[in-house]
Every structure is written in C-alpha cells, then in structure tokens.
Amino acid sequence: MAKMTVARAMVEVLKSEGVEIIFGIPGAAIYPFYDALYDSDIKHVLVRTEQAAVHEASGYARTTGKVGVCVATSGPGATNLITGIATAYMDSVPIVAITGQVNSSLIGKDVFQEVDITGATAPFTKHNYLVKDPKKIVRILKEAFYIASTGRRGPVLIDVPIDVQLQEIEFEIPKEIDIPGYKPKEKGHPLQIKRAVEAIENSQRPVVCSGGGVIASGASQELQILIEKQKIPVISTLMGIGSIPTDHPYYLGMIGSHGQKEANLALRQADLLIVIGARLADRALGDTKITDNMKIIHIDIDPAEIGKNVDTNVPIVGDAKQVLSEINKRISERKDFWAHDIKAHKKVLIDDDKLHPYDVLREISRAYNGDYIITTDVGQHQIWAAHNLYIKEPGTFITSGGLGTMGYGVPAAIGAKFGRPDKEVISITGDGSFQMLLQELATIKREQVPIKIVLFNNTRLGMVYELQKKRCTGRFIATCLDGNPDFMILAKAYGIESMRLESKEKLKEAIEIMKSHKGPFLLEVVTSPDEPTIS
Amino acid sequence: MKYTLSVLVENHPGVLSRVAGLFSRRGFNIDSLAVGVTEDPTISRMTIVVNGDDYIVEQVTKQLNKLIDVIKIKKLNPKEAVERELALIKVNANSQTRSDIIQITEIFRANIVDVSKETLTIEISGDEDKIEALIELLKQYGIREVVRTGLIAIERGNKVISKSKSEEDE
Ligand SMILES: Cc1ncc(C[n+]2csc(CCOP(=O)(O)OP(=O)(O)O)c2C)c(N)n1
Numbered sequence: 001m002a003k004m005t006v007a008r009a010m011v012e013v014l015k016s017e018g019v020e021i022i023f024g025i026p027g028a029a030i031y032p033f034y035d036a037l038y039d040s041d042i043k044h045v046l047v048r049t050e051q052a053a054v055h056e057a058s059g060y061a062r063t064t065g066k067v068g069v070c071v072a073t074s075g076p077g078a079t080n081l082i083t084g085i086a087t088a089y090m091d092s093v094p095i096v097a098i099t100g101q102v103n104s105s106l107i108g109k110d111v112f113q114e115v116d117i118t119g120a121t122a123p124f125t126k127h128n129y130l131v132k133d134p135k136k137i138v139r140i141l142k143e144a145f146y147i148a149s150t151g152r153r154g155p156v157l158i159d160v161p162i163d164v165q166l167q168e169i170e171f172e173i174p175k176e177i178d179i180p181g182y183k184p185k186e187k188g189h190p191l192q193i194k195r196a197v198e199a200i201e202n203s204q205r206p207v208v209c210s211g212g213g214v215i216a217s218g219a220s221q222e223l224q225i226l227i228e229k230q231k232i233p234v235i236s237t238l239m240g241i242g243s244i245p246t247d248h249p250y251y252l253g254m255i256g257s258h259g260q261k262e263a264n265l266a267l268r269q270a271d272l273l274i275v276i277g278a279r280l281a282d283r284a285l286g287d288t289k290i291t292d293n294m295k296i297i298h299i300d301i302d303p304a305e306i307g308k309n310v311d312t313n314v315p316i317v318g319d320a321k322q323v324l325s326e327i328n329k330r331i332s333e334r335k336d337f338w339a340h341d342i343k344a345h346k347k348v349l350i351d352d353d354k355l356h357p358y359d360v361l362r363e364i365s366r367a368y369n370g371d372y373i374i375t376t377d378v379g380q381h382q383i384w385a386a387h388n389l390y391i392k393e394p395g396t397f398i399t400s401g402g403l404g405t406m407g408y409g410v411p412a413a414i415g416a417k418f419g420r421p422d423k424e425v426i427s428i429t430g431d432g433s434f435q436m437l438l439q440e441l442a443t444i445k446r447e448q449v450p451i452k453i454v455l456f457n458n459t460r461l462g463m464v465y466e467l468q469k470k471r472c473t474g475r476f477i478a479t480c481l482d483g484n485p486d487f488m489i490l491a492k493a494y495g496i497e498s499m500r501l502e503s504k505e506k507l508k509e510a511i512e513i514m515k516s517h518k519g520p521f522l523l524e525v526v527t528s529p530d531e532p533t534i535s
Numbered sequence: 536m537k538y539t540l541s542v543l544v545e546n547h548p549g550v551l552s553r554v555a556g557l558f559s560r561r562g563f564n565i566d567s568l569a570v571g572v573t574e575d576p577t578i579s580r581m582t583i584v585v586n587g588d589d590y591i592v593e594q595v596t597k598q599l600n601k602l603i604d605v606i607k608i609k610k611l612n613p614k615e616a617v618e619r620e621l622a623l624i625k626v627n628a629n630s631q632t633r634s635d636i637i638q639i640t641e642i643f644r645a646n647i648v649d650v651s652k653e654t655l656t657i658e659i660s661g662d663e664d665k666i667e668a669l670i671e672l673l674k675q676y677g678i679r680e681v682v683r684t685g686l687i688a689i690e691r692g693n694k695v696i697s698k699s700k701s702e703e704d705e
Contacts, residue, residue, distance in 0.1 A: 122553055123560050127603040130549070147603060180698060181545060181606040304597035307590075 001172050006134045007032035007165040010098070011040050013141040016173055019069050021045065021060065021418055023053035027073020029100030029113060032165040034071075045418070045447060048439035050077050052411040054084025054155075055437070058093045059415025062398050063373055063423075065218075067094045067148050068415065074100045075113030078159070082121065083405060088155040089124040090402025091239060092216060094148040095155035096141075097125075104132060104161040118159050126154035134167040139174055146177045151184025152302035153216060184301065188318035188326055195314045196274075196297045197330045203272035203295070205338050206232045209255065209284075212239030212401065213277015213300060214320050220244060220394040222324035223276065229331055232274070233339040235263035237284045238382075239401035240277070242391040245370075252342060257286035258383045258533065262342050269342070270294055277301070277320045280309045281402075299323050349535060355504045357384045357456055358535060360511075360525050364426065364454070365390035367511045372424040373398065373416045377409035377433030380462040380533045385428045387534075396423075407436030413451045414443060424515075426452045431484055432461040441494040444520045451521075452514050458527040459484055466533055491522045498522035537566060538592045539618065539688050541696055542581040542599060543606040546572055550604045554581065557602065563587065563595050567620075567685030578606065578698065582687045609696050611688050618688040621660045623648070624670060627677035628655040636676060643669050654679060662686075 004012070010033055014022070021043045026034045037044060047053045050072045057068025068088075072081050078099040088095045101107065102114045107130075118130045127147050129140050137160070144156040200206055214223055220243050227234055227250050234244055235255045244251055253260030255267055267273070267288050275298045278284065290296065290310050297314040298306045306315040316323050349358055361384055364372075370392030376382040376399040391397045398416060400408040413427035434455050444451065456462075465479040491498035497517055501510040501524065514523050544550045551570060558565045566584040573580045585595055592610065599605050611618075628636050636655055640647055645659035659669055663686060670681060690696070 118549065119552070122556055179603060182603045302601070304594070304601050308594065308597075 001170045003168055004171050005032065005036065005165065006137045006160070006167050006169055007036040009138055009169060009171045010141060010160070010165070011036040011042070012171060013138055013173065014042060014069065015040060017142070017145045018066065022069045022071055023047055023056040023060075023415070024071030025050055025053065025073070025077060026071075027077050027100060027113070029074035029102060029162050030071060030077075030098075030165075031100075032162065033098065033100070033160070045443065047411070048442050049437065050080030051084045051407065052437050052440045052443065054081050054088060054095060054097065055408050055411035056415035056418070057095050058084065058088050058091075059375060059398060059412030060419040061093050061095060061415075062412070063395060063416045063419035065395075066419075067096055067145055069096050069098070071098045072100070073113070074102055074117075075115045078115055078117040079120070085121055085155045085157065086124040087400050087403045087405040087408060089126070091212060091400065092153045093155065094153040096144050096148050097155060097157045099157065099159045100165070101130065101159045101161040103163045105163070107161065118157065121157050124155075125157050126152075128157040128159070130159045131161070131164055134164050134169050137164070137169070138171065142174060143177055143179060147179070147182060151182075152213075185303075185317050186301070186319040186322055188299070188316045188323035190326075192314055192316045193323065193326045194330070196316060197327055199272055199295055199297055199314055200230055200232075200274065200327075201332055205270050206230065206272040206274060207266050207270040208232050208234045208274045208276060209267070209278055209280070210234055210236045210240040210243040210276050211278020212237070214240060214243040215277075215394045217277065217301070217320040218394070219276070219319075219321035219324050222321055222328060224248075225328050226324055226331065229328070230334045231337040233266050233337070233342070235259075235266055237278045237280075237401065238386060238399060241386055242394050242397040245393075246389070246391045249343070250337065252339065254386050255286065255288070256284040258283070258386075259286060260387060262345055264288060265342050265345070266339050272297070275299065275310075276324070279305050285309075353504055354528070355502065355507065355525070356535075357381065357525070357527055357531060358388045359504065359507060360454070360501070361385055361388035361428070363507050363511050367515055368424060370396075372396065372426050373413075373420060375399065375409045375412040375416060375425065375427045377427075377429040378404045378406045379430040379433055380458075380466065380531070381428055381430045381433075381456040383533045384456075406433040409433060410453060411437055411440050413453070414440060414447075414449050417449050417451050424452070426454060428454050429456070430462060431455060431457045431459065431481055435484075438490070441491070441496060445494045445496060448519065450519050453520075453522045454514075455487060455522060455524045456527045457484070457487065457524050458529045458531065460529040462529065462531075463533060465529060487522065487524045496520050496522055498524065500524045500526065502526045536586070536588060538585050538587070539611045539613065539616065539686060540583045540585065540592075540596065540599075541609045541611055541688060542583060543573070543608075543696060543698065544579050544581060545604045545606065546577050546579045547604055550579070551581075553602055553604065554583075554599065557598055558595075561594070561598060563591060567683075569685040569687050571687075575698070582685070584686050606698055607696060611690060615692075616688045616690050618662045618686055619660050620663055620666055620684055620686045621658070622666045622670075622681060622683040624657045624659065624673060624678060625654050625680040626657065626673045627653060627679060629653065632676050636673070639669070639672050645669060
C-alpha cells in the first residue's frame with residue numbers, strides 16, 4: 001500500500017476509472033486536487049463558467065457512454081454547477097461532480113466561500129457525499145462512479161474539504177463495491193415479460209413510445225427487431241429521438257404538446273401503448289388523455305417511474321435492452337402495419353422565397369446525410385430540429401429534454417466533440433440560448449474544438465414570444481432581444497470563422513461552406529420572429 | 536388512510552434530511568417520523584406514518600427506495616404489528632381536579648412523572664388512539680403542553696426485517 005495525499009488518491013481513482021478528460025475551473029478550496037492533476041495524463045478543459053463544465057461533461061457522457069467528470073471550487077464554483085447538475089439529473093446523464101469545500105472545522109459557520117452544496121443538490125443528484133473521513137475517499141469515489149453509471153444513470157456529487165484533500169492516507173483501491181441500499185434490477189420479471197408478449201400479440205393497434213432510456217441502455221437494435229416483427233409504429237419523446245432512425249418506415253415522430261401530428265394521432269388511436277424508458281411527463285403527453293380502453297406496458301430501469309404519471313397494466317422493471325431481447329425471443333410475427341394512413345399523412349411545408357428554419361435543417365440533413373452529432377438549445381429551434389433533422393443513430397441527438405435548460409447546446413457540443421472527435425458536431429441554437437453561455441466560445445478557441453454552431457437569430461426569445469402572441473393577445477413583454485451583438489463581429493473577437501445567412505438562394509452554399517470548414521464555425525441564420533414552432 | 540412504513544437506513548449523517556426532504560419535495564404528507572439506531576449500529580430504523588391512498592404509498596415507497604442510503608422498506612399491516620407512541624402531557628391541576636386526573640391516569644395505565652402546585656405531567660405509551668383518548672379527556676382541565684415521539688412499530692411474532700433486500704419487497 002502506498003502512502004499519498006487524498007488529492008493524489010482522488011486522481012489515482014479517476015485514472016483507474018478510465019477518466020481521460022475533466023471540465024472545470026480551479027479555486028482555493030480545490031487547489032490540492034488540481035496540483036495532483038498536474039502530474040497525470042488526464043486532460044483538463046478550462047471552461048469559462050462552471051455551468052458549462054457540467055454541460056460539457058454531459059455532452060461527453062452522452063456521446064461516449066462513459067461518466068462525465070467536472071470540478072469546481074467551493075461556494076460560488078459549486079453553486080454555478082447547480083443548473084448543469086439538475087439538467088443531467090432530469091436527463092439521466094452519468095456525471096461525477098467534484099467540489100472543493102472549506103476546512104472541515106469551519107463547515108457550518110458561513111465562512112468565506114462556504115455553501116452547503118450537498119444539501120443544495122440533494123433533490124437533483126442521484127446521490128451525494130460530503131467527505132469528512134480521509135480514509136473513505138477512495139471508496140466514495142469508486143461508489144460515485146458506480147452509482148452514476150449503473151441503473152438509471154445520473155449525477156453524483158462529492159464535496160471534499162480542503163484539509164481532507166491535504167491529508168495523507170494509505171492508498172488501496174477496494175476490489176468490490178457493495179452498497180446495501182443500491183441494487184439496480186436489470187432483468188425483467190419473466191411473468192411480466194410473458195404478460196407483455198401476450199398483450200402485444202392480442203392488441204389491434206399497438207404503439208411503442210420510445211424514450212431516452214432506450215438510447216441509454218443501447219437497446220435500439222432490440223427495439224427495431226420488436227417493431228419489425230410485430231409491425232408496430234414508433235413514436236418518441238424528445239429524449240427518445242434517434243432511438244430508431246427517423247427515416248424508419250414505422251417511425252411517426254415525436255409526441256406531445258410540441259410533437260408531430262402523426263405521432264399524437266397514433267397515440268390517440270392506439271389500444272396498446274408500450275412505453276420504454278420514458279417518463280411520459282406532462283409535456284410528452286400533451287392533450288392526449290390515456291383512456292381506460294388503452295392498455296399500457298411500461299418498461300423502465302427505475303421502478304419509481306412506472307405508474308407515476310400513467311396507470312400501467314404490465315409494469316416491467318429492468319434494463320430496456322435485456323427486457324426487449326427477452327420479449328423478442330418469445331414474440332410472434334404480425335402481418336399488417338395498422339398505421340399506414342397515419343404515416344401517409346405527410347406534412348406540407350410552405351414553398352416560398354423566404355428562408356424557413358426547416359429549410360435550413362433539412363438542407364443540413366441532406367448535406368451530411370445524418371453523419372453528425374447534433375446538440376440543441378431550448379426554444380423553437382429545438383423543436384424545429386426535433387421535427388426536421390434526419391437522425392440516423394442513437395445518441396446523436398443531444399438536447400436538454402427534461403429540464404429545458406437554455407445554454408445547454410454549445411457546451412454540450414464541446415463535450416460531444418471531445419468524446420467523439422471523429423464525428424461532425426453541430427450545435428443548433430437560438431439567439432437567446434446562445435447568449436446564456438456564449439463565453440464558451442473562448443473554450444472553443446483555446447482548445448480549438450472544431451464544432452459548428454447554427455444560430456437561429458429571430459431577435460426574440462422566440463418560444464415565449466409565440467406564447468405571448470397566442471395567450472396574451474400580443475402583449476409582448478421581455479421577449480424582444482434588442483441589443484443583440486453583431487454575431488459576426490463577436491465570432492471574430494474569438495477568432496472563430498462565421499457567416500450570416502439571410503436568403504434562401506444562399507442556403508446550399510452556406511451549408512457547404514460550413515461543412516467544408518475545418519475549424520469551429522458559426523452560421524447565423526436570420527429568421528422571422530413570426531415563424532411558428534409547429535408548421 | 537394511514538400507513539406505517541418501517542424503513543432501514545444506513546446510519547449516516549444527512550440521511551434523515553434526505554428522507555424528510557423527499558417527502559416535502561414530492562408533496563407527500565408525513566404524519567410522524569421516528570428514528571433510532573437498531574441492533575446493528577451501522578443501521579437506523581425509521582418508522583414513518585404517511586397519510587394517503589394506495590397510489591401515494593406506492594410512490595413514497597418507490598421514491599424512498601431510490602435513496603442510496605435506504606436499505607429496505609416494509610409496509611406494516613397494523614393488525615400484525617405492535618405500534619406504540621410515547622407522549623408527555625402537562626395538564627393544569629388544582630386541589631379540586633387533582634384526584635380526578637390521577638384517576639384518569641390510572642385507568643389509562645399512564646404514569647405521573649412530575650408534579651407541581653399547578654400542574655401534573657403524565658407519561659403515556661400506547662397506540663395513537665389511546666393517546667388521543669387520554670388527551671381528549673384531559674382537555675377539560677386545560678392542557679399546557681403535549682410532546683409526542685411519533686409512532687414506532689414492530690411486527691408481531693418471529694418475523695423480522697433483515698438487511699438483505701428480497702424480491703417481494705421491491
Ligand atoms: C435557463 C432558462 N431560462 C428561461 C427559459 C424559458 N424559455 C424557454 S424557451 C425560451 C426562449 C428561447 O429563446 P431562443 O434561445 O432565442 O430560441 P427560440 O425560441 O427563439 O428559437 C425561454 C426564455 C429556459 N427554458 N431556460
């Protein structure tokens with residue numbers, strides 16, 4: 001056993017967990033950890049605000065399937081992480097967040113830069129720790145990675161007082177982790193699986209609603225086998241986009257208040273709904289009432305999600321991949337696809353001289369043929385992207401689905417590019433969202449992260465503006481973004497190439513320029529404020 | 536409906552606040568919550584009385600189960616459990632009322648644990664109904680203060696709640 005400081009031991013555990021990259025900002029309460037990091041091969045990305053560190057870790061985690069790691073100092077550093085942690089929690093993204101804390105002996109005295117971050121984040125972390133005993137650090141860190149990355153994944157926070165970081169310990173990595181209160185259940189109950197098979201085979205109009213859980217468990221292939229055998233139309237939640245290719249003949253689109261007509265129609269006509277890895281929250285269901293004559297099968301790794309929002313006839317707790325492959329073993333083949341008429345109900349887009357957002361998104365899809373990772377922000381542009389982009393592979397459409405956090409898109413794209421340098425990463429954003437974390441342009445510049453940013457500039461907080469137009473008879477308040485910078489000059493200030501697109505004729509050319517550019521690129525698309533979210 | 540949940544948790548600081556926080560955050564009503572360490576010093580046991588319907592109890596149980604520090608949860612059937620609460624009741628007493636109060640106390644098999652010129656303090660243990668009944672009777676004399684521990688409960692017979700998670704409780 002080697003003797004070393006806690007800070008050093010922390011770095012050793014990160015290495016043993018295969019961590020290659022950390023996002024963060026240092027401070028006095030975390031300096032020993034940073035000092036230990038100096039001697040390691042782990043890459044550290046200096047962000048410009050801590051919220052971006054979590055979002056970057058999140059983009060990294062969502063593209064690699066690994067745990068994303070971020071670090072902050074005590075007090076203000078830690079509180080700046082909060083929005084990002086809550087975002088990761090809502091979308092079940094595995095994150096380990098490490099924060100420095102004031103000296104143990106001063107905890108609870110409101111000293112300089114002290115904040116009760118474990119208390120503050122308890123509601124939206126999967127678990128969190130305040131490390132008081134230096135001897136426990138190694139086990140705690142290992143547990144944190146285990147908890148973050150298993151079962152329903154999510155963020156775990158570890159708060160380490162500065163004096164604890166400086167203490168010496170005997171370093172030894174425990175072989176096994178045994179947490180008595182944490183035993184995620186991956187295998188579905190055989191009887192329930194049998195009941196599910198029967199329910200599917202006996203249904204006339206089954207529909208699968210696919211959520212983020214399908215992507216998280218890597219169950220896309222199993223899902224495809226099931227729906228092709230049984231000819232079941234698939235609708236998805238925002239988080240589930242990409243769980244099956246959006247050009248699949250059985251895919252009808254996203255459901256909910258911001259969803260696609262076809263998808264909602266299928267939901268209304270179904271006699272059996274198979275929910276997989278989705279919460280079916282208020283926004284996903286929209287106006288659709290689940291009626292008594294619709295049966296529901298709900299598959300989820302988190303038992304607490306089943307029966308929370310809708311009553312379930314066949315609950316199955318387990319990992320989507322495992323459960324689906326069990327179902328597939330037993331399920332028969334069906335002859336007909338019942339939703340032909342719905343699928344035929346194609347959307348008509350306006351064909352005029354104006355440059356519409358869907359034109360841009362469809363042109364991007366065409367030019368790249370789906371060979372990209374997309375991240376989005378929150379607003380109209382997010383819904384435009386969800387409806388119009390071609391998403392080919394699971395995990396390539398990354399958005400803040402649960403919390404709806406503006407500012408998520410660009411940092412998530414940075415993290416995604418670090419995770420998958422081989423992939424083109426495109427961030428679709430709005431002028432409101434972009435300005436929430438645009439300081440990350442500096443991180444892009446410093447690290448030369450070759451991401452593409454497509455910025456829809458409607459000089460509005462578009463989605464809220466649209467709401468005011470509909471609900472407040474045009475009493476617009478606080479939704480006009482007068483005072484936007486000239487985004488071309490802004491990009492230039494950060495040394496980032498850019499282009500403004502204002503007309504339809506230039507569309508193809510602009511996308512070509514963006515695509516062929518090697519480094520980071522900002523494409524500003526000038527959009528009418530009156531463009532509707534759902535066309 | 537009232538339900539009694541017996542919850543085994545790791546005996547760590549902060550666990551109580553996590554549990555209590557979960558209730559307030561999710562809008563569940565706790566009627567009472569009593570905690571103490573078990574025969575195993577690394578484990579504490581909480582007895583939680585919740586008010587609600589089947590849906591609420593199921594949600595409470597599932598959400599509690601998500602907490603990493605929660606080892607096991609069992610819903611106790613009141614018919615198959617011994618339930619007790621301890622209460623201290625300080626009641627006005629003068630020379631005319633004193634003997635009546637003492638009589639009532641005896642009928643309830645409660646104890647007088649403190650006496651002053653103007654008050655008597657009564658200790659009673661029992662199920663909730665018994666305590667309510669005593670409080671109701673003492674009201675006429677003027678109750679100064681009541682302190683209650685909240686319910687604790689244990690299953691009758693040789694059944695025990697053990698640390699290992701078994702299928703049926705999930
Ligand atoms: C951090 C945060 N603050 C506020 C909101 C509320 N909100 C939702 S959409 C939206 C407008 C987004 O504007 P923009 O990014 O320009 O996108 P657009 O809708 O114009 O495409 C706002 C303010 C939010 N989701 N997140």
